[in-house]
Amino acid sequence: MIGAALRRTLITAAGVVVAVLIAFAVSSIAIRVAGADPFAAIAAMFDFGVRPIDQVDSVTYWINRSVALFIAGLAVAVGFRMNLFNIGVEGQYRMAALVSAFVGGQVLLPAPIHLTVIIVVAMAAGGLYALVPALLKVYRGVNEVISTIMLNFVAIGLAAYLVRGPFSGRREAGRLATATPELPPSGHFPDANFLITMFGLPAPRGAGLYGFIGVALVAGLVIWLLLERTRFGFEVKASGMNSDAAVASGVDPRRMVISAMVLSGMVAGLIGLPEIMGRNHNYGTSFTAGLGFLGIAVALLGRNKPVGIALAALLFGFLDRAGTPLQFDGIPPAVVEIIQGTIVLMVVIVNEVTRRIVLRWEERRAAARLGEVPAGAAA
Amino acid sequence: MTDTLAPTRPPAVELAGITKRFPGVVANHDVEVTVAPGTVHAIVGENGAGKSTLMKILYGMQRPDKGSIRINGEVADFRTPADAIAAGIGMVHQHFMLADNFTVLENIILGAEPAKAGRLDRKAARARITALSGAHGLRVDPDRLVEDLGVGDRQRVEILKVLYRGARILILDEPTAVLVPQEVEELFGNLRELVAEGLTVIFISHKLDEVLRVADAITVIRRGTTVASVTPGEVTAGRLAELMIGSELPTPETRESTVTDTVLLKVSGLTLDQPDRRRLLDDVSFEIHRGEIVGLAGVEGNGQSELIEAIMGIRHATGAITLDGVDMGGWPTRRRREAGIGYIPEDRHRQGLLLEASLWENRVLGHQTVRPARKGIWIDRKAAREDTARIAEKYDVRAPGVDTLALALSGGNQQKLIVGREMSGEPKLLIAAHPTRGVDIGAQAVIWDHLRDARAAGLAVLLISADLEELIGLSDTLHVILRGRLVARLDPGDLTPERLGSHMTGAAAEPDEAGAS
Structure with missing residues (x-):
């Protein structure tokens, strides 16, 4: 007999797998309508190239993308755990990336300290930007969904202004694109190519495998410990499940909103760093946007648990990468977005179904157990 | 009057051999209930005995594995509550399902709105409701907001709601749980009028004295099956209790006093204002000593919830609250809990x-x-x-x-x-609001024992309960709260539930008149 908690997890995980499979099935209709062969499309998604170096590049792209998605999922999940919908991860990570790239470009420090400074500045910037909607919610009752969406627009506009004005670096002759000043080499995060070359495979081309994957894994572990094992995590969970009971239990709802939101923003601050510190070395117009929104889907798919989020990030990273080979085969790459969208939709439905199954199963188990004990044996 | 009709007509409800299994547990087996038309039929049993499952089956929310249901002699096979409603069955739930910000009329027609050319026909609705409430003595103003109504009125709205949908057989699930004695009397009066009109009432309860007063016939359920069908004339409350649980009824009586001289909780001048309306709490002051149970009696919604939430620090009220001599003013809930x-x-x-x-x-x-x-x-x-x-x-x-x-x-x-x-964690003070609400008799006795033991060990208890027997039996001192004020301090030693009830409704001067609400 397996434990109740383990069984609940297994049912939930099975539900998510089913959701993904249904999503693929539904999407194949869309692919068919788009005039392509669904099986060819799926085969194309698994096309990682022929030569080892192509395959290594493909896998590196996949993992790199997943690292950012994983952090984004974590950031969103921290809020979700207490029913706070931090839609503002998008704006928070952009502000954090911009500010940390600028600050990192202004100082010259020994590498370990320099890297730490950039990371700390990014977390502080993300956290501060998330503090705004938290304060609005606590003191003025402003719904965080509305305020964070608005603040995303503010962040996009503000970033565009700052990167062209106060925070801009030297403009290359003849180029329109502007960016923050280049990070000095001490601010470059070392790559993790050794993880690939140690298997005798060639090192990926370009920026290589982000060394930031280590930071992401540590962040995942810390968030897991914080949410699942600490008093703070318990209070977050209690507030999310039943805010009245949490208040009656001595949890200060205002403090919880502020700390969960700020924590979410701090994690969001890390999202852009793999790219800033590992590849671009500045914040410019080529900076990857949209990760904050994808993080919402990843957190949803991963059921707000770090391990689930990691798997969800790998799936979304895989789909994002598949866009290129699909194009080579003449299949519209928008197929990827259709699949991602359908997955999110299916996950929402299946989550509710599995939740009910789990609850019913629990009730039956308790009832069955009570069936053995004569009812009314008390007194 | 009513039972002369019975022999000539088929039973209003006939449940034969009803069995319902859930995986690993049998909720009902071989249930036999025959309800004569135009009677009040009580179904009694402990919580968990299978009353609710049985009623869910009768109301079409669950289907039996075996057995048959006949309504007025005709075999019925309900798949959904809509089928049951179509067959003339109506259910009044224990927890009212009313929209507070709607009027009585709007609540009654909600979901069954009469329409004329696609528009809500309020006039027709009002005529029908007035006719119904007149015919059955269910007086209630159709234009009042439900949030302004007392518990008894809300219950009448619930009953009107099912009558409006054409119910001839009413199921009332624990209807007296939320009522004070005077309101119970009124409800029973309404039920009598309903059966006089030829309607049938199925009354679910575990309050035996009430069942004996109002029912024409009683079916006892124990551990999922019917163990007896009796009439009130042939049983006593004690005998019914034995049938229900197979042992003596526990009583909430506390024995010798354990009250000490040490004041543990002192509440003085506690006031909670609410904008543009009467105060929720108005200058409330009382003390609880170590080893004392202080009962707080009152009709629900007279400030009890606000008082306990103020003591817990969930709501902020003016006035002073000291615990063990220490002022708790400004303490957050957490600190109050940590203080015991x-x-x-x-x-x-x-x-x-x-x-x-x-x-x-x-x-x-x-x-x-x-x-x-x-x-x-x-x-x-x-x-x-x-x-x-x-x-x-x-x-x-x-x-x-x-x-x-x-x-x-x-x-x-x-x-x-x-x-x-x-x-x-050995608390110093326990705030116990309805500690045995919805709990079966066995569990009730366990909880009472623990409360008594803790009291003997020096625990101070603030007890709030709608069960007046429990309140009188357990308390060392009783306060009555009415519209946010403590209006009486009573000695539970020589108090009957009826007298306490009249204090609760503010009609203490004329004990037999249920007054304001």
């Missing part, structure tokens, strides 16, 4: 439990800042689990294990878990 206040909330699902979390996590709830649940910044899962197992053992919480989700437990077991949790 245990809290059994009035609504366990709203304030007392995380339904979708495990039992051990529910053990931690409210005690997450103290041992054994806490170890530094961490939650001590091992200690919390062990302590949950201890509570389950000591308080007879029946559950498969500490990892079970709280929602899987019956109401009584959930309540025992809460009581066990709030009594652990």
Whole structure:
């Protein structure tokens, strides 16, 4: 007999797998309508190239993308755990990336300290930007969904202004694109190519495998410990499940909103760093946007648990990468977005179904157990 | 009058050999109930005896595995409540299902709105409601907002609602649970009028004296099956109780006084204003000593919830509250709990439990800042689990294990878990709001025993209950709260539920008149 908690997890995980499979099935209709062969499309998604170096590049792209998605999922999940919908991860990570790239470009420090400074500045910037909607919610009752969406627009506009004005670096002759000043080499995060070359495979081309994957894994572990094992995590969970009971239990709802939101923003601050510190070395117009929104889907798919989020990030990273080979085969790459969208939709439905199954199963188990004990044996 | 009609007509409801199994447990087996038309038929049994399952079957919410249902002699096969409603069955739930910000009229027609050319026909609705309430003596103003109504009026609205849908057979699930004695009398008067009109009432209860007063026939359910069908004339309350549980009824009587001279909780001048309306709490002052149970009697909604929430620091009221001589003014809820206040909330699902979390996590709830649940910044899962197992053992919480989700437990077991949790860590003061609400007689006795033992050990208790027997039996001192004020301080030693009830409605001067509401 397996434990109740383990069984609940297994049912939930099975539900998510089913959701993904249904999503693929539904999407194949869309692919068919788009005039392509669904099986060819799926085969194309698994096309990682022929030569080892192509395959290594493909896998590196996949993992790199997943690292950012994983952090984004974590950031969103921290809020979700207490029913706070931090839609503002998008704006928070952009502000954090911009500010940390600028600050990192202004100082010259020994590498370990320099890297730490950039990371700390990014977390502080993300956290501060998330503090705004938290304060609005606590003191003025402003719904965080509305305020964070608005603040995303503010962040996009503000970033565009700052990167062209106060925070801009030297403009290359003849180029329109502007960016923050280049990070000095001490601010470059070392790559993790050794993880690939140690298997005798060639090192990926370009920026290589982000060394930031280590930071992401540590962040995942810390968030897991914080949410699942600490008093703070318990209070977050209690507030999310039943805010009245949490208040009656001595949890200060205002403090919880502020700390969960700020924590979410701090994690969001890390999202852009793999790219800033590992590849671009500045914040410019080529900076990857949209990760904050994808993080919402990843957190949803991963059921707000770090391990689930990691798997969800790998799936979304895989789909994002598949866009290129699909194009080579003449299949519209928008197929990827259709699949991602359908997955999110299916996950929402299946989550509710599995939740009910789990609850019913629990009730039956308790009832069955009570069936053995004569009812009314008390007194 | 009423029973002369019975022999000439087929039974209004006939349940024969009803069996309903859930995996691993039989909720009902071989249930036989025959309800004569134009009668009040009571179905009594402990919580968990299978009354609700049976009513769900009759109301089409569940289908029996075996057995047959006949309504007015015709075989019925209900798949949904809509089928049951079509057959003339109406259900008045224990928890009212009314929209507070709608008027009585709007609530009654909600979901069955009369339309004329696609528009709501208020005129027709009003005519029908007036006719119905006139015919059955269910007086209620159709234009008042439900939020302004008292509990008794709300119940009449619920009854009108099912009558409006054409019900001829009414199921009332524990209708007296929320009423004071005077309102119970009024309800019983209404029920008499309904059966006089030829309607049939099925009355579910575990309050035996009420059942004996109002019912024409009684069916007793124990452990999922019908064990007896009797008439009130041939049984006593004691005999009914034996049929229900197979043993003597426990009583809430406390024996010798354990009240000490030490004041543990002192509340003075507690006032809670509410903009543009009467005060929720108006200059409330009282004391609780160590070893004393102070009962607070009052019709629901007269300031009890606000008072306990003010003591817990959930609401902010002006005035002073001292615990053990220390002023608690400005303390957050957490600090009050840490100082030794245990809290059994009035609504366990709203304030007392995380339904979708495990039992051990529910053990931690409210005690997450103290041992054994806490170890530094961490939650001590091992200690919390062990302590949950201890509570389950000591308080007879029946559950498969500490990892079970709280929602899987019956109401009584959930309540025992809460009581066990709030009594652990040796609290100084226990605020117990309806500690035995919705709990079966066995569990009730367990909870009363624990309260008495803790009182003997020096615990101060503020007891709030709608069960007047419980309030009179357990309390050392009784205060009555009416419209936010403490209006009487009574000695439970020489008090009857009826006299207490008249104090609660503010009609103490004329004890036999149910006054204002």
